[in-house]
Amino acid sequence: MLHGGFMEGDAVMVAGSAGCGKTTLALQYLVNGVKLGEPGIYVTFEEMPDQIYRDAKNLGWDLRKLEENNKFRIVCTSPNLMLESEGESLLDESFRDIEPRRIVVDSLSHLVMFVKESELRREAYRLIMHLKTKGISSLLVWESPQMTGGSFAVTEVGLSFLVDCIVALKPVEIESSMRKALVVLKMRGSDHDKRLREFEITPTGIKIESAFTNYEGVITGSPRRVASEKFMDLFRGAAEKRK
Amino acid sequence: MLETLLASEVTGDLLVLFHRNPGLIDTLDSVARRIGRTGNSIEEDVRGLVNLGVLKTRRIGRSEVLLLDRARDREVLDAIAKHLRNLEGVEKIDNTKF
Numbered sequence: 001m002l003h004g005g006f007m008e009g010d011a012v013m014v015a016g017s018a019g020c021g022k023t024t025l026a027l028q029y030l031v032n033g034v035k036l037g038e039p040g041i042y043v044t045f046e047e048m049p050d051q052i053y054r055d056a057k058n059l060g061w062d063l064r065k066l067e068e069n070n071k072f073r074i075v076c077t078s079p080n081l082m083l084e085s086e087g088e089s090l091l092d093e094s095f096r097d098i099e100p101r102r103i104v105v106d107s108l109s110h111l112v113m114f115v116k117e118s119e120l121r122r123e124a125y126r127l128i129m130h131l132k133t134k135g136i137s138s139l140l141v142w143e144s145p146q147m148t149g150g151s152f153a154v155t156e157v158g159l160s161f162l163v164d165c166i167v168a169l170k171p172v173e174i175e176s177s178m179r180k181a182l183v184v185l186k187m188r189g190s191d192h193d194k195r196l197r198e199f200e201i202t203p204t205g206i207k208i209e210s211a212f213t214n215y216e217g218v219i220t221g222s223p224r225r226v227a228s229e230k231f232m233d234l235f236r237g238a239a240e241k242r243k
Numbered sequence: 244m245l246e247t248l249l250a251s252e253v254t255g256d257l258l259v260l261f262h263r264n265p266g267l268i269d270t271l272d273s274v275a276r277r278i279g280r281t282g283n284s285i286e287e288d289v290r291g292l293v294n295l296g297v298l299k300t301r302r303i304g305r306s307e308v309l310l311l312d313r314a315r316d317r318e319v320l321d322a323i324a325k326h327l328r329n330l331e332g333v334e335k336i337d338n339t340k341f
Contacts, residue, residue, distance in 0.1 A: 048263075048264050048267075048277070049263070049264040049265070049266050049267065050263040050264055067265075067266075073266055074264075074266040075266045075268060076264055076266050076267045076268070076269070077267070077268045077269050077308075078269055078270065078273045080306075081268070081269070081270070081303050081304075081306060081308060084303045084304025084305065084306065085304060086304040086305065087302060087303070087304055088301070088302070088303065089303070090268060090303050090308075093301075
């Protein structure tokens with residue numbers, strides 16, 4: 001989908017509503033990084049590390065072992081500490097310990113509780129640029145309400161302009177079952193798959209499936225079969241009756 | 244050392260919290276919230292653990308934060324394990340009397 005993956009040093013935003021797989025995707029990004037020799041840090045503001053270790057283990061990722069080998073760190077803290085600008089930064093010790101190439105912040109939405117909406121964009125910019133200056137690729141999780149109707153806005157505070165790539169995850173209801181969809185909305189400096197694709201959370205992580213080619217309106221919350229598919233269904237129905 | 248570690252329920256809760264979540268870096272008040280208590284009620288226990296070297300303090304901007312000393316945590320776990328083994332040994336000796 002990304003024609004070779006995220007670009008080095010880029011800031012990527014993964015947006016989606018609760019329970020759609022953002023944390024799994026973020027962890028997979030870091031675990032794959034370790035496999036490629038790129039240590040990573042996972043910053044969490046809400047979920048406690050012991051839950052993350054447990055959930056990751058269910059997907060076959062032993063994060064404690066990666067930590068022991070100085071390839072990975074989980075930092076659990078409060079968002080306001082992340083925003084402190086005086087003196088040593090919260091992450092400096094982890095930066096020294098493992099020299100990370102990747103970082104996940106789960107989630108950027110928590111900063112809203114500590115800064116005014118008008119200052120959020122400036123603070124997010126400062127954080128992104130701090131990481132870019134150190135040459136660290138970042139994946140920033142954003143909890144967004146469902147994108148419905150004709151709106152494709154990812155954040156309401158204009159953060160989309162600050163990041164290089166936006167991946168949106170969305171649960172969709174099709175034929176009375178909940179399925180998960182993923183789309184790359186933006187990717188600076190590289191071509192990418194524009195199609196909305198289905199994904200599944202498997203026992204080994206996220207697996208991207210085929211595109212929702214037979215449906216339209218999936219991201220707006222009103223998926224319906226495209227006309228040609230409806231015609232094919234009618235045709236199949238008629239053929240069945242003749243038998 | 245074990246006297247301090249086993250001194251109170253709060254100290255036990257703090258040890259478990261930091262041991263299970265070694266990447267926790269937070270202020271006194273936020274740490275307290277994570278074990279369902281208030282900053283004031285854990286202050287003394289935190290001081291005990293800092294004096295033992297199990298927890299460290301650092302200044303981040305205007306805030307003082309608490310974090311686990313991972314190396315010291317391992318020493319403490321070894322000490323507790325040794326203590327428990329000794330207790331088992333005592334029990335075994337006691338059992339032979341009967």
